[in-house]
Amino acid sequence: MSRRNGGDLVVEALSGLGARTVFGIPGQHALGLFDALGRSPLHFVSSRVENNAAFAADGFSRATGEVGVLFLSTGPGALTALAGLQEAYATAVPVVVVSSQIPAAGLGGVRKGMLHQLDDQASAAAQVTKSQRTVRTASSIGPAIRAAWAEATTSPQGPVWVEVPQDLLLAETDLPATGSVAATGAAEGPAPAPELLDEASRLLSAAGRPAIIAGGGVRRAGAEADLLRLAEALDAPVICTPGGHGAFPWEHPLSLQSWIEDRHTTDLLEDADVLLAVGTSLGEISSNYFTLAPRGRVVQIDAEARVLESNYPGLGLHADAKTAMEALVSAAGNAPRAASDWHGASAAEHVAATLEAVRARLDAQDLGHERDFMQALRDGVPDSTQTFWDMTIAAYWGWSCWDARRGEFHSGQGAGGLGYGFPAALGAAVGLSGPDTAERVLAVSGDGSAMYSIAELATARQHDADVTWVIIDDGGYGILREYMTDTFGAPTATELARPDFAALAESFGVPARRVAPEGIREALDWAWQQQGPNVIVVPTLLRMFAPTHLG
Template structure:
């Protein structure tokens, strides 16, 4: 008979898990006992936080839950920051950990990796967290955990005490059927069609919840002749379409477009500050009469709306498209004007950095670009039209965790081995997760680490200066990246911060990971 740890692994396999990111420890041996014969691939990062960031990048590209195995105590606390990032961006990440014996919790007995209440700590960021205290609890916990990963998604935590993990476990029942998303309410759809179909200046706001519904989004946009404003997590949808506005709603030009609309359709967007008011200026146009689509009823309740449709974005948009008739309007003109004004609104530095992003797109069509909090990423979140749905994502929105880019890029490359992956990171951010260069080499993934070397935390320094604060703590000395790349046994080149130089470096023949240092300051 299998142990509970082995049975848990079998339960993951039965639910379609193909990859686990993790670092083994004495508290998770029973999990690892079951892995070699499971058919699940194991990727070993150098830090538990990187394991969960890799699971995040994997989930965003594969559309499946990303899974991380971590040890009790410090393994779980190291994973909390990635879990918080996953929650901010609604990414389905499952973190499985050991736990100390339940009888020791909160008693201060000096156990290895002891925490006062590990499960309570995980619940501060997880959308669902459960302890598996006996064999009979395993199947229900897996069912509930995977149910929580569906829909809007987010981080889930399952923990098994060290004295429970080795106990015998009967064969698990087959996984229950994945519940289908609720169908859009026909009455709500009909009301939305009436509101939107009668509008003369409609606008669509597309968020990350729409990134797998491109065809239906395009159909609705074309039927309404409506400009489509994209948040950062929606970039790549409708690339170069005349109705697309790949610009932040925080820009005044985009806000003006929204303010002039007589009907707004918001799809899969939480309307959060990091997208809609990143400068904290206030004055966002009134959206209380909008038509809003979201898979999460709790999210719909957070903002007033004229019509709320609780459904998967693709299904709801398809239902809208079926009820709309084509109309002629001036959507293309309005979208073009908004694009031009938004780009002109960027600072000269951001426009130059945007040209660097466009050089990446031209050199590596269809690439996945994974960003850390670095200047070109901030510029791209303000304005950038990517060419792959879901292929532009980063940690500079939502939770904003530095060190995200390198491990998340590795996870993305594991999910899509045929696609080129670019990790766009700064010299400061890369130092949070330098060790993961070796993980990239171990796995042989096609990741190009583009290091924007401006000798410190330049984005933060400029913000401090703008606030009239003396700049302090923003000039950590960067390492010499060439010997760093050599230590990781990967090709390296240094280039000036020009689009032509970057495009040429990216087009150079490659196999496996490599590093390009951009001398940006």
């Protein structure tokens, strides 16, 4: 048995912080790290592509509320993971990344021609992680891991990068093991400036037509109950962005659900005399592709200072969603507020009329196939199911129409890269599995995005992950086909040769079925009776809805 080395200092620090699962792929410079991993209680999930390992750590964190941990090797391995980390960074998912490095003597580009060498690897990660640390002594390993963990879990949360040179990971050590330590992240996040909070309270109390846009920051802060109390105290309609999907009860009388890409709901938000945006940057999607033009005051709350007032001027509060909304609820209960008046209707009546207008618009677009398919998909899985969606037409529908019920909705819309759905769901399934029970997880991809993560069928089989993967096969990049046809009259380079996905899955030892769209409900019943991974392939063409009436 090997003696303790620098790799042990890494895994001991992670174990002491409460980590239980690690994702990644071994590599030559990281051998000392993986040698130590074999002596640790940490469960290692070996992916096939580093980008997918990053997605899996992201999905694990979203599903469990724990910190995702990712081990990477130097150079190509580290670079391959960056697109996956961009999603975690854009969506504020806490991930601690431990990458190996070339031997310390080569750092800074002093020596050239070393295997996997990058002159400044940490700089490559700087665009997609909150911070980067390069460890240069064995005694710095434990403190660096603890500092990274604290930063990853401090609001705004996100991925943090630590790299350790190969020779430090291999070197024997007699340094004491790190014991269990309490996580030091400031889970409550930044508190709002008192004078800005008072002004926000005054504006909302005086509003006759307040409305709320709830983003992913509400969910990340665990502020769903606070959002409900605030909306009811203000009598304010609430719409959820794709990231905030499920933050507000779907069937509540004040719920505009998630029809954020609809002109009818955009009209309502524009008509609000005070528009409260919580935990959202009001970016491209959550502003209905920047067509939103508020006529009233905008109050924006976000834990990430850099997004405040970046797209719309207003009153910006740098604050965690839960902290700020708790204070606003308290203020709303202690001060009289203006009576709601949506042009002679109550807020609930105006919400109901708006949703009816949305339904009428969809009825006018001949989208029965798409609506029936999405409803069958929703009804085919248990209410508590966590779902993970790739960037595909079904996901665009899901952003708007999927009632998460008692489960959670996750998608790759933060950075918008392909290949997120299946590896993220795989990571979630690993995290939700227990010695006696496991919660099956649903992944939804198109045939184009499925090819980004098809190798992870081997990972799912190796680890017996309880994940069902629905692949909607329309023969190409469906959404790009629509965009190009609508813009230029014809698509270019959107059509794809692809495998027989069901046969390919079965070659990995993963049970699979190929079904017509009307068979999806029965296929999901079959999938939920199985153990381990399975695949359902649905050859069909789904079309996107238009946000306004056609013609």
